[in-house]
Amino acid sequence: MTDDEFTAYQSLGEDSEDHRWAFGTGFTDPLEGIDASVPEGVDAAALAAYCLMLGDDALIYSHRLQQWMTRLPELEEETALANIALDLLGQARLLLARAGQAEGAARPDGHGRAEDELAFFRDEHEFRNVRLVERLDADFAELTGRLLVFSAWRLALFGELARSRDQVLAAIAAKGAKELTYHRDYAAQWVVRLGDGTPPSHEKMQAALGVIWPLVDELFRADPVTAALPGVAADPAKLRAEVDGVLDTVLDTATLDRPAAAPTGLVAGHSGRDGMHTEALGYILAELQSVARAFPDATW
Amino acid sequence: MTKETFTAEGGHGAVPVSDAPVQPAPASVRSDWPLFEVFLRGKRGLNHVHVGSLHAADPQMALHHARDLYTRRNEGVSIWVVAATDITASSPDEKDPFFAPAGDKVYRHPTFYEIPDDVPHI
Numbered sequence: 001m002t003d004d005e006f007t008a009y010q011s012l013g014e015d016s017e018d019h020r021w022a023f024g025t026g027f028t029d030p031l032e033g034i035d036a037s038v039p040e041g042v043d044a045a046a047l048a049a050y051c052l053m054l055g056d057d058a059l060i061y062s063h064r065l066q067q068w069m070t071r072l073p074e075l076e077e078e079t080a081l082a083n084i085a086l087d088l089l090g091q092a093r094l095l096l097a098r099a100g101q102a103e104g105a106a107r108p109d110g111h112g113r114a115e116d117e118l119a120f121f122r123d124e125h126e127f128r129n130v131r132l133v134e135r136l137d138a139d140f141a142e143l144t145g146r147l148l149v150f151s152a153w154r155l156a157l158f159g160e161l162a163r164s165r166d167q168v169l170a171a172i173a174a175k176g177a178k179e180l181t182y183h184r185d186y187a188a189q190w191v192v193r194l195g196d197g198t199p200p201s202h203e204k205m206q207a208a209l210g211v212i213w214p215l216v217d218e219l220f221r222a223d224p225v226t227a228a229l230p231g232v233a234a235d236p237a238k239l240r241a242e243v244d245g246v247l248d249t250v251l252d253t254a255t256l257d258r259p260a261a262a263p264t265g266l267v268a269g270h271s272g273r274d275g276m277h278t279e280a281l282g283y284i285l286a287e288l289q290s291v292a293r294a295f296p297d298a299t300w
Numbered sequence: 301m302t303k304e305t306f307t308a309e310g311g312h313g314a315v316p317v318s319d320a321p322v323q324p325a326p327a328s329v330r331s332d333w334p335l336f337e338v339f340l341r342g343k344r345g346l347n348h349v350h351v352g353s354l355h356a357a358d359p360q361m362a363l364h365h366a367r368d369l370y371t372r373r374n375e376g377v378s379i380w381v382v383a384a385t386d387i388t389a390s391s392p393d394e395k396d397p398f399f400a401p402a403g404d405k406v407y408r409h410p411t412f413y414e415i416p417d418d419v420p421h422i
Binding site for chain 1: 354357361365369372
């Protein structure tokens with residue numbers, strides 16, 4: 001590449017700001033400078049628990065996507081999924097930071113945990129993510145199928161949350177919705193390509209859906225935290241129609257059948273939202289948290 | 301002079317599309333996706349600038365890949381992708397007949413006019 005061409009490309013991004021760097025300029029509070037107060041009449045402890053649920057979904061799924069790095073079939077797909085994982089990590093940071101703020105507001109001493117404390121120093125049973133995000137993808141079909149389900153559901157959820165009474169949560173949701181729209185588009189494109197592709201690709205895509213489907217029901221399950229936050233949280237059951245509509249359209253286009261698999265059962269009435277997880281989460285946390293636990297307070 | 305055709309492989313100028321000694325024989329199933337050239341228009345830019353190339357199965361996928369590879373740092377507001385094989389490039393052998401004759405024709409350059417300050421984009 002000659003100097004001229006290089007300059008032309010460089011100059012395209014010239015007026016962007018420092019926020020383009022994911023690493024290297026140090027981490028600051030992602031909600032810095034934003035009014036942290038919890039709206040009147042809102043149960044701060046429930047708001048903290050709710051942000052934790054949504055933040056954990058993004059944190060754990062982001063890690064699962066990161067584990068695909070260097071294993072994808074094409075370099076271009078690698079960048080695409082790295083971008084998606086980074087988007088979700090960004091959502092996790094904002095939501096965990098908000099959870100910490102609300103936690104502080106709920107306690108008499110005003111102390112709420114920081115985002116890193118929440119991400120790295122909680123144990124398995126304290127995580128509130130849905131079980132769908134924990135799964136280890138067996139192949140590329142499972143990766144794209146699960147990303148489709150997750151992003152379609154989360155986009156519907158964030159669409160509702162953009163009208164939340166908690167302004168911070170509403171702003172996080174509005175920002176995330178743009179990212180999720182792209183994630184859903186990316187995943188749908190692959191599901192259609194594979195489903196409506198060759199006989200082997202169709203077979204693999206259909207098999208992948210069969211593996212993912214039992215975990216879909218949990219996404220729409222009512223939980224006490226959401227119920228305690230009217231006007232702030234989004235009722236999961238209300239999202240079902242929108243998500244089903246999107247999934248049916250994609251599956252139809254991809255000539256795939258909607259699996260009839262029975263939902264994965266609860267464990268003693270508990271699911272991921274109650275801290276009851278599959279064995280996969282332990283392995284994720286071991287990897288995710290090992291550095292932070294070996295070198296507490298380390299920065300780089 | 302033998303008449304060869306060239307394409308803009310990877311933005312490296314002109315690469316022969318036929319009779320190239322290093323090119324493997326075309327197989328019935330491609331192991332690699334075809335190459336696309338990517339053009340971006342920046343926020344303040346007026347025209348699309350060639351920024352690089354990528355592999356994709358079809359134009360739609362190329363557009364997605366271009367978004368992920370070339371606009372991660374807020375570079376663009378518009379993307380064009382075009383299959384590299386659809387670009388006809390000038391041959392390096394013909395550089396002199398193509399471009400040299402313009403070199404000494406100074407009167408073709410509009411340097412004898414004064415450009416008013418308030419006329420943009422010149």
